Amino acid sequence: MLKQFENHLSHQFPFLEGKKLLLAVSGGLDSMVLVHLFQQLGYEIVVLHCNFQLRGLESFGDQQFIQEYTSQNGISFSFTQFDTEAFAKDYKLSTQLAARELRYSWFYEQLEIQKGDYILTAHHADDNLETFLINLSRGTGLDGLTGIPALNDIVIRPLLPFTRQEIEEYATQNKLVWREDSSNASDKYLRNKIRHHLIPVLKELNPNFMNSFEKTQAYLQESQELVDDATIMVYQQVAKEKGDDIYFDINQLLKLPNYTSYLYQWLKEFDFTAWEDIYDLVTNQSGKYVFAPQFRLIKDRDYLILSPLKLATDMQEFLIESSESKVNFPLNMLFYNVTEISDTSNSAIFVDQDKLQFPLVLRRWNEGDVFQPFGMGGRSKKVSKLFKDEKLSLIDKENVWLLCSESQVVWIVGIRQDERFKIDSKTKKILKIAIE
Structure with missing residues (x-):
């Protein structure tokens, strides 16, 4: 796997050579393998660890384990502790969403403090499959089926081509030690239910299921690229930008056989959620509007106008x-x-x-x-x-x-x-x- 990983980096992420990399490490199997791989390849790395204080002494055990590992191996280490449950309660978030919000905010902060270049996480092929199935079960568009991005701004996920089985085999061969998260054994979370019960059945039905899934993801990503190209071309015909506002010509929109799909592609990045209301705006009377957290889409005669919400x-x-x-x-x-x-x-x-x-x-x-x-x-x-x-x-x-x-x-x-x-x-x- 080490050689495969090295080839993967050289083909997909050649720009990482000579950079300072910040590795998000929980202490579990995946992240410890990520650390070991970069150690073997001689990259400059800093290990980051978040203690979410959700599992009592076990959480502090993870922190101590990573601290000892980095000390023994001469690796720079930085950690933080969060009162995740209080944050989730204050901001009315699920525990998982709260942890994600806290984690990535701190990662970006560390990127500046450590003068690092990229943040790397240990997401792998099975994580990608779980995310695909979660999105599928909840109802999603093409975006939700194309998988976890390997590169998202300055966040890189170099283990995505590798399965959990391959990662575990590498850890065993190299006699790596890691921490088991007791919450992973619980079916309290949807992700765990899919991991424990659904994916084993899929792999039993098709022993090459992961290869098939990888091909499907590649096809979906190619389809997404086609959609993106078409979205840009049609946008140039339908939309006109005036200062901070965007005017969508309704007469041009109605000439499209599937204008709702284009509206979705154009507006999703502005955090709208009431899509049926947005589609209805096209035929509604002037003055009707739909809000997003920081934007408003309003029907005005022959246009849908997207504009930022006014400041107080x-x-x-x-x-x-x-x-x-x-x-x-x-x-x-x-x-x-x-x-x-x-x-x-x-x-x-x-x-x-x-x-x-x-x-x-x-x-x-x-x-x-x-x-x-x-x-x-x-x-x-x-x-x-x-x-x-x-x-x-x-x-x-x-x-x-x-x-x-x-x-x-x-x-x-x-x-x-x-x-x-x-x-x-x-x-x-x-x-x-x-x-x-």
Whole structure:
């Protein structure tokens, strides 16, 4: 196995040569074999161990075992201890999810502290099969069937081609010692039930089952690559990016025979879960939306618009004093005196400074806001009516700011100035207000 492992590294991960590798080690069979293999090949390694304190003295026994092994073999060692059950309770997570969250957060932290290059875990072929069956039992798309990725950013799983049987045979031949996790014997967890009861039956039915499964995974991964290519090409036809927002053209979507599949591929990375609601948006009325933790997908006329959720600061009011010549947040705005009007674009207005009451207020618009549009002879108009006339999208409306003097609108920023603050024959000071 050592030679096979060396060949695997040279073909799949040649970039590991000369790098500092951080190995996640539990003390069990798989991780101890991982350590031994890299020892034999002369790589620079650091062993990382998490004590989740879930098995009482047994957990501390694992920690001590690894500490003694690394000390005897001259290997750098770093460990941490977590109150996993308290973390799971505080964040309303299962124990397994809590442990994963804690583990990987600490791994990334150690990567910086240790000045390491990659994190390596001991996942192997049987782990891959178990994950496949778990996802299959819960219902999943192609993503859930393509297996554990061998390379995910800076996390590498170099044992994935090797079965548990091969790993155990290597450990026995090299007289390795490891710790047995007592929880692995329990059928409390779904993974253990599959490992103890389902997989043995599959291997009994087909002695070459692991080889067959490996071929199936390869075919599925090839299919996933085709899907990814098609997703990118169709995205270029259907989607348009505007700043932080993405506009999906519904008319183009409906020309696709399976537009729901494309929506899933495009939106899954934004952590949406209510897929049926998302698919229904296409034919729903404008204004309907679906939330993800940090994003929103909204139906607006002929588009589905994906946008980040607004920060709390977007709902605040910002005061601008008369002494300020430049504002950097939430908009970049300039305030300075001029002697004549030189620019009539939507990005700047010219007002009679003496008509303003400072501090000015910069805020989001409200449904009942009214102003007097410049050039309309003092007639009032609802801000919302202007938006309708201008055919602003729901997203555009949400991004509008009002510059106000006391309760009166001075400028719907970037769109329309108010008549009441215009320059006239009595004006002594002309103030130019511009957005960069």
